[in-house]
Amino acid sequence: MMRSGSFAFAALLSFCGVSFARESGQSAKSTLVVYFSRTGNTRALAEQIHSLIGGDIFEITTVKKYPEAYRPTTEVARVELDNDERPELAAFVENMEQYDAIFIGYPNWWGTMPMAFFTFLEHYDLSGKTLIPFCTHGGGGLGGSEADIRRICPKSTVLGGLSIGGSRARNSQREVTAWLGQIGFNR
């Protein structure tokens, strides 16, 4: 049994985002950063977050590649959104049960996440997990993405997300660090 003193300490560590091994012998749960990025802005943000909090990192990629050029990509993405498509993913995260906090990063596409992220989130039962959105964008912030995540994952806790303009993604260390502190993930 966990004594009250050690429980208080564990609770403090947990509040600070630090995983701890439970006395029952269960292994410590860990944090995952999962992201989708076409031109690298969101990847830069994901790598900053990962370097600050540790855990694992996973890039979502689709089987069918998007066009190289911006405008044709917007057209393909618009059709995917309008048709409520679920693009096929090249791979999924295995052993999702080992994570209790999942940072989910994506570019704002047409006011929400790319449809590939809908494929990803719907693939799992994320009940009881803490989901933390972050996005890069061209002026639209998180758009409706947080509401979409809450709708897809009604039994998860969704924390307030971070949005960073795409052109600033590679120089956003201060904002990222401050946000991680606000949501209890500073170490």
Ligand SMILES: Cc1cc2nc3c(=O)[nH]c(=O)nc-3n(C[C@H](O)[C@H](O)[C@H](O)COP(=O)(O)O)c2cc1C
């Ligand atoms: C298909 C597509 C749709 C987009 N739609 C929006 C949008 O609705 N609002 C917005 O602010 N930015 C939009 N953008 C801009 C991207 O969110 C922005 O450039 C982002 O930083 C790209 O991230 P990445 O480099 O990780 O792919 C769109 C970009 C693409 C390619």
